[in-house]
Amino acid sequence: MSESFLHYIWQCQYFARTDLRTTNGDALTIFHPGVRNTHAGPDFPQARLQIDTMEWVGSVEIHILASQWVDHRHDTDPAYDNVVLHVVWKNDRPVLRSDGSVMPTLELYGRIDETLIANYKILVNSPWLIPCVEQFVQVPPIIKVDMIEKATSIRLERKTQTILEMLKSNNHDWEETCYQLLARNFGFRVNAEPFLMLARTVPLKILLKHADKLLQIEAFLFGHAGFLDDMKGNDDYVNRLIREYELLFNKYKVSRARLSKAQWRFLRLRPANFPTIRLAQFCVLIHTHRQLFSKLITATSANQLVELFSLQQSPYWKEHYHFMKKGKGEMPSMGLESIYMIIINTVVPLMVAYGKQRDDQEMIDRAFMMLQEMPVESNTIIRQWRKFGMSAVTGFDSQGLIEMHDHFCVKHRCLDCSIGAYILKP
Known part of the structure; x- marks a missing residue:
């Protein structure tokens, strides 16, 4: 189990949501899971949920084990005082807020489909440079095109930031x-x-x-x-x-x-x-x-x-x-x-x-x-994608495929990829 996988599960709400209860037995209703935070601070700010009869708006923090709340020193960090729900894979110990009150906790163990977990393990442990190569043919073309566009935009944005930093210097x-x-x-x-x-x-x-x-x-x-x-x-x-x-x-x-x-x-x-x-x-x-x-x-x-x-x-x-x-x-x-x-x-x-x-x-x-x-670039990465049935026509396409290879596939960031998300969708 990895924390990034739990982030994906929470963001997409891919877990059994019937009769949700906190580890203390309070009824839990999720209206909105929050917005993924890629910076410092709680994982999902702006979440909206109801615990027992009280409605809350605040942040959700995610860990594999509940004890990591203390290991990461969130119990002494004021930035985490607005956390309204602690989502964990396993609840190995109770967690207290800085004021001594019990942190409401949701344990996901037993609530995630075993097939989804198995598919995730296949992707992250794949020996291929393109982890999803064996499932790639099942993905609709529109999903692949969407990921190319997303990857090209990410690549250009990163290059843009490099140029702006160079400009400042x-x-x-x-x-x-x-x-x-x-x-x-x-x-x-x-x-x-x-x-x-x-x-x-x-x-x-x-x-x-x-x-x-x-x-x-x-x-x-x-x-x-x-x-x-x-x-x-x-x-x-x-x-x-x-x-x-x-x-x-x-x-x-x-x-x-x-x-x-x-x-x-x-x-x-x-x-x-x-x-x-x-x-x-x-x-x-x-x-x-x-x-x-x-x-x-x-x-x-x-x-x-x-x-x-x-x-x-x-x-x-x-x-x-x-x-x-x-x-x-x-x-x-x-x-x-x-x-x-x-x-x-x-x-x-x-x-x-x-x-x-x-x-x-x-x-x-x-x-x-x-x-x-621009014509499509000619290099080993593009030739490799072609072997897997991913065609490129322009420089826009090849830039997206290079970004996907270097910053998604090689790093096994399947959960951040539209293709990986489609394959894992239960």
Whole structure:
């Protein structure tokens, strides 16, 4: 038995409600179970019920054992003085309020259908990454679609909160926040953190002073990323970068918390995805587009954004995948699939965050519409869902499926999932 399962049982009222009585024998009638509280304090505030002849409005607290009321120190916490009913799986001991009066308690043991308990155990103990894989086919399509929409909204909301926290740390500078967010996502999953660290140590406002000279932007970023450390040779481009970086570093006295080469990952990456190539592409983006934040949030279509990100890196990085290491052929510019990932993970949540801050529903709606214009992502998670019969058509769908996998299925949060709730419904 788990507390989250009891929360689910109470919220849905999935227990025998005939002749309900407290452990003291008082008749109990439930008019409203309350509203689930995901923050500190009692589990279900705003409950309305009747005990014996008295009607109560207050909170319901849920535990597996009644003794956990004392174990969790609720007996000394004033926040729990408004609890009107203690719901437990087993009543192992009487519970008293802080004023010494007996806490009305409802024991659920013996009142929950054994089949419901068995189905719950099957889900939480499933060896599959998708716990409900064996029951999945029984779930109506409308339930699955509803969960995808719910998961996508949750995912966007979490990304939005991350952006707003980043904005706060940047003194509410949207341009700087956009720059850092883009940098992190140019690193994709493997090099996201060093890219973000680099953007935080080299402010955008400094780069914009040299935005008309691509070589200086490259020098500043490659130098501060640690790629120019101990670099020697007859490569003219490298020598120019070193000279420019030394001048710029001494001029601006930027943070000395430079990165090192060891922080960048190359292993198991194709040359086109090397951080050196991605950083060269990022430099061209800063060089080409001033007022980048404004251009991103005012975009009206995915095609417009694809065109904005379709840039060729400088000539050196068309031939090289690393310093002084030439490729067998020309190094490609950022591919369409990578651009779509940048739009999904940067532009869409950025538009939602800005729209929420400005109370601009039109911008939020445009962001959601743009996500629906994106093609479905191609990764192991989406391929796994397809094996189980869950199809995805757009980027909106794939974002929902990724969220379901990472934050519901893997964590066995079946009780918070519409699909899991349908399977468990008695």
